[in-house]
Amino acid sequence: MEKLFFFDETFYWGRSGKRATVIEAECELTQSVHPDELRAAVLSALRVHRNFRARPVIVGRRFLVETSEVEQVTVVREDEGPRSLGPKETDGLMLYVTYGERRFTLHVFHGLADMRSICAFLHTVLSFYCHTNDDNQFAADSIDTFPCHEHILEGGAPGEPEGKFIPQEHDIFHIPEKLFSSRTTRQRIIDIDLPLKPILAFARENGSSVIPALNAVIGRAIRQCYDVGQKEIVCYVPTDLRPIFHFESGGNGAIPFSLPYTTEIDSMPVGERARHLRTEMKVQTRPENLYTTVARLRSDFNQIFSAPLPVRQTSSKVVKSGRKKDSAINTYGISYAGHLNFGENIAQQVKTVGVSAGSYSYPLWIVACEYKGIIRMRLVQAFKSDRLATVIHQELAVLFTGTTYTDRGWHDFDSFPLGNVPHKRNNTR
Secondary structure, X not given: OEEOOHHXXXXXXXXXXXXXXXXXXXXXXXXXXXXXXXXXXXXXXXXXXXXXXXXXXXXXXXXXXXXXXXXXXXEEEHHHOXXXXXXXXXXXXXXXXXXXXXXEEEEEEOOOOOHHHHHHHHHHHHHHHOOOOOXXXXXXXXOXXXXXXXXXXXXXXXXXXXXXXXXXXXXXXXXXXXXXXXXXXXXEEEEEEEEXXXXXXXXHHOOOOHHHHHHXXXXXXXXXXXXXXXXXXXXXXXXXXXXXXXXXXXXXXXXXXXXXXXXXXXXXXXXXXXXXXXXXXXXXXXXXXXXXHHHHHXXXXXXXXXXXOOHHHHHHHHHHHXXXXXXXXXXXXXXXXXXXXXXXXXXXXXXXXXXXXXXXXXXXXXXXXXXXXXXXXXXXXXXOOOHHHHHHHHHHHHHOOOOEEEEEEEEEOOEEOHHHOOEEOOOOO
């Protein structure tokens, strides 16, 4: 049994249950999937990425994990429907794989890794599946998790926070759509594919970058669809802490910040909006501002860890309160995995890549990744209407010729009931 590092453990407490945060990374291939070879490739990748082997156990009032070698992994047809992560349905692992005729999807619990690390794991799976590498070419545990939050807090505050946006002090706009029941994991998924060169040219011309450029368009689309008034549209954006605080990690190494879109920003031309939002993003991601987020999260969970109630009872309260808080301070979320480069040999066999996760804390969650010159924005929404997605597409298509829209319909995401987690007594005195 091994202790989880702080940030990894927070996901077991706060993103579990019926509507767990399970990230899906989908690859469309140029040829038919070979299930046995795929299973062998995932097992080989698990020998490299040790933290992806984590099988949780509740000991006393904390989550621990067992990370010994695994002999089997669940690989099933995608038409079998969603699964409950845990011993019975996923061979004890917090991940599994589904496949169709020419595609496969990794289903990974967020407690194992963030999107950057999941894409690294996917790269390793593809290396084995496409026969571009073997075990000897990977160093054991080469991309393991790291105590990133502990590292940041030990270094102390890099300065006083300055200009940090505090959503609780603002009037936040919430998308007024009728949401799906909290008892279901069903979501509607829509893909918007953007050609990379035009959006990068637009960003450079206006002194911006991908995330603020997208926010400049999405903010305007939301204001076109709904009566926003003087309220602020706030986007939840995870940012990678690794380059900012100088560490490497294959687990979870990100933290969110808030990017506000105001009535003043909306009155600007689109290029100025993108430039202004880039400036705002640079302020919000200053090390001193991110440090305060890390410190607050640590303080909040120290109280949770010390609560007297049993883990399963406490966790359900944490999930409920966390999602309620996220909903109150955000309009929507967007996460950008950046550029995925698997090498030429793999590129010949992998046509497209898309990443998604259930949108439970706010009505719309957009996950974007860049592959083969296309930025695929996968919109996951907790409501039926396609009105907002259509307007977002129309606004983007005006700016970037070649933008496409694909309605993927309904999708049921996986669950992680804590009843699946073995419970052992803590024999320490």
